[in-house]
Every structure is written in C-alpha cells, then in structure tokens.
Amino acid sequence: MIRKVMPYLLPYRLPFLFALTQVFLMSACEILKPWPIKIVIDNVLGNKPIPWEFAAGFSHQTILILSCLGLVMIYLILGGITLLNNYTTIRIGQRMVNDLRRDIYSHLQRLSLAFHSRRQVGDLMYRVTADTYAIQSLTMNGVFPIVTAAALLGGMFFVMVKIDWQLTLLSLAVVPALFVTISLLSGRISTAATLARQQESEVYSIVQRGMSAMRIVQAFTKEEDEHRKFMTASDLSLDASLRLYTLQTFYSGVINVVMALGTAFVVWVGARHVLSGSLTVGEIVVFTTYLASLYAPINTISQTWGIIQGAKVGVQRVFEILDVERDIKEGHRTFPREGAKGEVAWEAVSFEYMPGQPILKKIDLHVQPGQRVAIVGPTGVGKSTMVSLLPRFYEPQAGRVLIDGTDIREFQTKSLRQQIAMVLQPPLVFPISVRENIAYGRPEATLEEVIEAARLARIHESIDRLPNKYDTVIGEQGATLSEGERQRITIARAILRNAPILILDEPTSSVDAETEALIMEGLNQLTRGRTTFIIAHRLSTVRQADVIIVVKGGEIVEKGDFEELVKGQGPFASLYRSQFSLEE
Template identity: 35%
Template sequence: MSILASDIEFDCDQKKGPVEEFKAIYAYARRERPLMIVTFVLSLLLAVIDVPIPFFLKHVLNATLKRDTALIASGEQLDPERMLLFVFFSLILLALIKGLLTYSRRVTSETLGQRVIYSLRLDLYRHLQSLSMTFFRSASTGRLMLRLMGDVQAVLKMVTRSFLRAVTDSISIIVLVTILLLLHWKLALLVFSGLPIYALTILRLSPQLRRTGRRARRQRSVLSGTLQETISGAEIIKIFNQQETEGERLAGHTSRLKHHLIERARISGKLAAITHATVAFGGALVLWLGGSAVLSGEMTKGDLMAFYTLAAMLFPPLRRLARTNETYQAARVSLDRILDFLERTTPFLEDVGSVDLVVERGAVHFENVSFEYIPGEAALAEIDLEIRGGETVALVGPNGAGKTTLVSLLARFIEPTSGRILIDGQDLAQVKLSSLRGQLGIVTQRTFLFSGTIANNIRYGRQDASDEEVREAARTANALDFIESLPDGFDTDVGERGQRLSGGEAQRIALARMLLADPPILVLDEATSAVDAESEELIQQAVERLMHGRTTLVIAHRGTTIRRADRVIVLDRGRLIEDGSHEMLLGKNGVYARLFNEQINLRDRAS
C-alpha cells in the first residue's frame, strides 16, 4: 500500500458562504485600496462605454430612411452625410477610448490580483513554517505543493476573472436593462421572460459544479502526491521492478480525475446550452414583437434597431457571467481549502513563547517528561534526566525505545504530554522557538542539502558568514580537500537534495554547516552510518571537533561513538532503565550489556 494512504487528510469539506469568501479576499484586496478603486472605476467605464452605439445606429437609420431634402434645407432634419461622418468619428473615438480603458483595466486588475496572491502565498508559507514536524511527517509533499501553487493560482483567477469580470458584467446588465425598459417596457419585459429560467438553472447547477470541482481538486491532490512519491522513489521502484505496479496506481488516480473532469464538463455544457437557448429566445422575441411594433407604427425602424442592438449587447455579459460562475465555483473549492489550512491550529500549530533563551552552561533537564503519540499509549513515560553543561550523552536502545522522540521534544518539534524540559533552568515552553532553535544544532542521518552551491549550503548555518569563515568551517569538517578537488570548488552546484555528492561528502557539508552555526547544544543522530570506512573516519574526526565544548546528545548505533560519550542513557519502551558510563553499564550485565554484545558489537564488526 502507498504511504499516501496513511497521509493526513487535510482537504476541506467545510463549505464557506460567499460572504465569508468575499471577506477573506477583501481582507487582502483592501491593502491595495487605491488600486482597487481605480480598477473598479475602469470596470464601471467599460461597462457603459458601448451604450451610445445603438443610438448612433438609430439616428443613422432614421435619417437615411426618412431623407427629406426640404427638411434638411430648413434645418429640421440632420443631413445624413453629416450624420454618418459624425457617427464615424464618434465610433472611432469610442473604440480608442475603449482600447485604452481595456488596456488600463487589464494592467490594474492583473496587478491587483498578483499583489493579493503575493500576500496570500506569503501568509500560507509563513503559516506552513509555523506548523510542527508532526504535521510535516503526516502530510503529503505533493498535496502541500498543490495547496501553495495550484490552489493559490485558482484564487488568482477568482480575483481577476470572477470578481472583477462579474462587477463589469453586472453593471452592464443593470444599465442595459434600465435603458431597454425606458425604450419600450412591454417589449423589454417579454425579452426578460426567459431570464428567471436562466437564473434558476445557475442556482441549481452551481452546487453541482462546486461538488464536482471539489472532488476533482481532491483527486488532483492525490495524483500530485503520487507523482511526487514515484519521482522521489524512482530508484526503489526500479530495484524492485515495480514500474508496472506504479503505472497502474497512477492510471487509477488519473482515471478518477478524468471522470470528475468529464462530469464537470457535462454540467458546464448544460449551463452553456441553456444560456444559448435563452439568448436565441430573447433575440427571436425582439425581432418578432419589435417588427410587429414597427408595422403598427408604434416604433420606428431606428428604434427597433437600437432596441435589438441593446438586447443583443445584454446577452454576452449574461453568457460571460455563466462562464464566470464556473470559474468561481471551481475557485471556491481552492479558496475554502486555503482558508481551512490557514485556520489550522493545535495540535499542529507550534505555540511561541515570549522570552529569549539564554544559554550559559548548556545544562538540560527532562523533568518527569511523558509523551503520547496516541492517547493512552506512552511513547515516553516519566523521563527524569539531567545532563550537565558540556557533557556528551549517548542515547541507546532498541528501535521504538523513544530516542528520537526524546530529542524531538528537546527541539520542540513536539510538545510533552506532561512534565517540562529546561535548559539552564529555563522552561522551554516559555521561550521563543526561534531563540531555542538558534541555540540548538541537529545533525540527522538523512542529510539534506539545498539545490545551489556548496558555499551557500554551508552558509545556511549563518547567512552573514564571510567566505573565509565558510572555508574554515569546511576545513574543520574535513571537507576542504574534496571541495577544492572539484572543478568549481565552493561554487559547485550540489544538485537537488545534494544528489551530485556522495553520502560521506554530503554529511561533511552538513557538519560544516553546523560548525558555522556554532550552537551551544548539539543533537547527533549517528551521522556515520551508510558510508565507507575512510569517509567514516573523516566524519568522526569532524564530529569530535563539533562536539568539543558543547552539550551533546548522540543517538548512538556504534560502539566507537558510545565509548567516547561521558554517559550512556538506555531507553526501552519509552522508559529510562539504565544510566552510567559504558564500562559501568557493561559491568552490570543488564539491558545495555545485552544490547551492546548482541547488536552494537556485531554491527561494528560487520562494518
């Protein structure tokens, strides 16, 4: 079964109302109030810019069909040639003005949308970084990427294509309806007779569009996560010859996404068909009843032309509103997911203390600390452990004993269920996380390097470090020789996740990064596993330099590491069962002695 099957489900099923959604978007848009006002005014002008055109046509038609030389000579009727010339230049002027307004509105609306999305994406990223490691260990990277990129992009469409276009089209409809009623209210009411059916159709189909859009979005999240997983695990897939299995799994997700998208297309098609039918019905009514009015002398041909043109101008914004509604319903799903994500709090959100951590000696005290991943099942139980400043402590125990949980609590990746943790007498629950993390260094087995140069990866430990300090950190970590042997030296691009370096080289870069950060308290997760003997020796030397003068907790798997420690702490099933030096615990012939002889010694010999 895919790991994704156990991922935390953080897709949103909570429906928020349009008012809530509008308030959420407006909270970002109002930061750009001048730009928003300019965009609205431009939208208003664009909504009415074409209204004079039907009246130009009316006067041209009436003047040309009722041309009377005597009336023209007396000034009672406009000269058709002059009228045509006036209309010609007026239409040219209107076209130029409309072009300028369209360009300006496009620029301002896109700028407004991009600024809103910029702020929203930054808030999402900041919120993401505030979530604890519990969240990251549960969530799918692919789904998170879709939330930060795909959902945000959908909201951009909502701002630039839904809200702003809906404003323009709504104003156009109101203006046109008003004018049509003033011109011939009976004919106008007949033309509008099809609109209630159209409105009811939109109200009926919109929830279906949204439900289908939510299913499609969720399935797209799953597909994105699966792709991320198969790309990251490409080597394992090939080793176990599972290309066909993974292909079938991907095909299943893709097929389900295809089904949801086709269903959404069917619903959209129904809406489009009813929209076109409404338009055709309205146009036919105007020609039939308007033509009858002309024959009876109730309207002039010019009046009919103006009315028909205005009615024809009414239906494009109606069609656009239908398409806008589709975009809006799809974007609402993304917006709801974003708002749900931003509202996510405990147990995932890390609380932030109010005071800075001041480390003088680096003494650590776990005071009756317990922790439960699952309520009622203790991962750690009443751990009472004092570590002196500058002391090196090896944490030893079988898998699942609680070693990683203990150091995760120290880094506040997770919070104790009960008890407290103190550094130099300061309760970690009261200190700022940024202050704690600035005093604590963690080197794990799984070395992570960022795409970019070796120098930038080392400088990640302290951004303001000089080139000489970066070089010195590399030298202390036994990385300088191999770096200088590379054609580009410190400017060598390590590739994604440092894949262009060997395991041993990447670990030494990670140690150099930590040396540059220079934290007073250090946590090491046996950084010498899975490397060759020469690299291990170089890494071990670098580790010893890194540990010198610091309080160090080592999750130890090798005898050489344990022997160098001042104390050995033995954990088993979440309890601290033995505490002492390596020699003392061997002499007790207890759990540690058995573990050392049966596992650690054998592992050392095998390596």
C-alpha cells in the same frame, strides 16, 4: 468566505476603485455603440430630422461621415479602456495570489512536524501552487465581472425603458428561468470542482513520492508499478475534470438556449411595434442591439456564477490549511545575546504520536552544561523523538523540557532553535552550492569559516576535488555526492552553526571506519564546552561520552559512563557484546 478574502483585496482598494471607474466608462461606451447606426438609419436613410440644433444644417453626407467617425471613436475608446482594465484586474488578481501564497507557505513552515507527518506533500504542493490561483478567479474573474455586468445592465435597462418599456419588461422575462438554472446546477458544479481538485492533488502526491524515491524505484524495478499508479490517478483526475467541464458546458448551453428564446420573443413583438408605427426601424435596431447587450451581462452573471463555484472550492482548500492552528504555541522569552548555558532537563516527559501508543514514558534526565550524552537503544524506542522535543518539533503530552532551568515553551521558537545545531537522519542537502549548504544555518559566514567547518568535518579535501570547489552546485537530493559526503556536509553545517547545544543523530552511520575516526576527531574538538546529544547504533562512537543512557520501551533503563556500563551486566553491555561479536 468574504470575510477571509477581503483582507487580501483591501491593500489594493485604490487600484480596485480605478478598475471600477474603468467599468463605468466601458459601460458608457457600450451604451453609445448602437446610436451612430440609429442616426444613419433614421436620419440619413430615413430622412428623419435630426433632433439636435447644432447639427440642424448638416447635410446627409456630413451626418454619415460624423456617425461613422463616432462609431470608430467609440470602439477605439472602448478597446483602450478594456485593455487598461484587463491589465489592472490581472495585476490585482496576481498580487492577491502572491500574497495568499506567501501566507500559506509561511504558515506551513510554522506548523509542527506532527501536522506534516499526517499530510501528503503533493497535496500541500497543489494547494500552494494551484489552489491559490482560485482567489484571482473568485474576485477578478468572478465577483468583478458580476460588478461590471451589473453596471452595464443598469445603464442598458435605463435606456431601453426610455425606448419601449413594454419590450424591456418582456426582455427580462427570461431572468427567472436563468436563476432556476443557476440554482439547479451550481451545487453539482461545486461538487464536481471539489472532486477534480482532490484528484489532481493526488496526482501531485504520486509524482512527488515517485520522484523523491527514484533510486529505490529503479533499484527494485518498480517502474511499471509506479507508472500504473500514476496513470490510475491521472485517469481519475481526467474523468473528474471532464465531468466538471461537461457540467459547465451544459450549464452554458442551457443559459444560451433560454436567452435565445427570450431574444426571439422580443424580436417578434418588436417587429409588430414597428409595423404598427409605435417604433422606428432605427429604434428597433438600437433595441435589438441593446437586447444582445442586455443578455450579455445577464449571461456573464450566470456563467460567472459557475466560475465562482469552482473557485470557491480552491479558496476553501487554501483556507482549510490557514485555519489550522499552530500546535506549537509561541513563547515570549528570548535567550541572552551570549546564548544558552546548555543545562538541559526532561522532567516526567511522556509522548505519543498516536493516542494510546506511548513512545516516551515519564522520561527524567538532567544534563549539565557541556556534558556529552550518548543515547543508545534498539530502533524505534524513542531516541530521536526524545531529542526532537528539545527544539520543539513536537510537544509532549505530559511533563516538560527545560533549558537553563526554564520551560522551553516560554521561549520564542526562533530564539530556541538558534541555540541548537543538528545533524539529522537521513542527511539532507539542497540543490545549491556546497558553500550555501554548509552555511545554511549561518548564511553570513565567510568562506574561511565555511572551509574551517569543512576541515573539522573531514570533507574539505573531497570538496577541493570538485569542479568548482565550494561553488559546485550539488545535484537534487545530493545525487552527485556519496552518502558519506552528504553526511559530512551536514556535520560541517552543524559545526558552522556554532550553537551551545548539539544534536547528532547517527553522525557516522554512513561512513566507513577510517572516515568515522576522522569525523569523531573533529567532533571531539567541536563538542568541547557544548552540551551534546549523540544518538548512535554504532557504539564505537559513544566511547568519549560523559554519560550514556539506554532507552528501551520508551523508558531510560540504564545510565552511566562507557567503562561502567560495559563492565556491568545490563542492556548496554549485552548490546555492546552482540555488536562487537557481529563486527568480529
């Protein structure tokens, strides 16, 4: 844990050392706090001679005034340093949280879709937003207070030994009992903290799923069921949190009782020393004040240990994600400035999501630059999976995919994906302006280029009717647009990308026949000179394809152009006739 956390603390080592300096100054002030009271009791009220030569001629009134002023100054200095120390440590802790969030979010962005398909979005959100705060709790609210307490404890112990070494040793008699309490309860606190975070992340997951599927929830009147699921998870989270807080409170109570027993014992022995004349009243006041201050850092260390146990769980959950190795290994090659030529090949490619359940079986396909390839077949046979291997969303278990004769695993992921523009299902738009949505893949594009892409996608007129035209902000998940409008915006986004390879996954599935004809007209202009893959269930969209392949059972079972396949007696002709008769 220390090895993993230290890289996040090292960039702030100078502010951390500055904070440590403040700690020693605060400890010095804490040590000085009871001495003005001692001087008043022993040298003003008790008429004991003051031991310092420079103050030998001072009157009792002067000594009283100076002692009161000294007490005020000590508290003022202590308050100022404490304020500065709080700001310094909070600033360091927040920056560490920010750095850790940066790393985990960046890491999540680079993990494959296979990883994300196995994880709950809500759980990952909780790790990014909530668990990352644990690094601040672990260091600035955990380890740092222990360092502070240790410095204060050392100073107090030194002074107390000078006053009465026997009482000092007696005051430390409670320490073994404190460590026994820590060892007995820390494991239970850690377990309870783990369960509390897991239950809270489950609440996040349920909320995320419910909010993202609100239309379906309301359409099927499942509001009460979703509310029931949420309350069940929320109640479990509440129970886990209450168990954690109960353990921490019980832990704190036991510590306080142990220290109260130690204080009572020391006061009893100290009073007997005063009665015997070995201690003055002022000295016993200083000692009992130090005793409270001595137990305070011991208490801090004990209480902070409980905080560390809870924080450690959160940090472990974050590093559990950071320790996941990227299953998509980064290549070293880049494409030339002018981009890929567009020659694409699958060579004996096999793929499976789950072991023993193959989706693709030894796929062989060679596509020439500029060819338009339509991929058809029943749902679930691997059409989208096949083209998803091209930008390396997934890695095949066998075989290889090539662009321009080079295995795509040799290319840098960013360079590879810059060669590909995609229209995927379902159509995804962001709650930002229309212009930003279309220019998502090319943010530097001019407004004129954005409008031209929108015209090709046959969406410009719809955008022109919006209140702020291209500056209109789209609702969450595109709620302010129709399905067909969202689809055409994603097509405009792909057009603007101007990549040499296009992947169109059901590009006209959400539009009517008239709009489909307009979109296909624009896409026909776009696909000229570009290698294009069109996944389609509606066979009317594949008429202009140079090559049509039919996928069934994870294999390519038929290949040819439209006229050739329709005239044949194979799967495509059967599929075409059945679809045509349904449309009739």
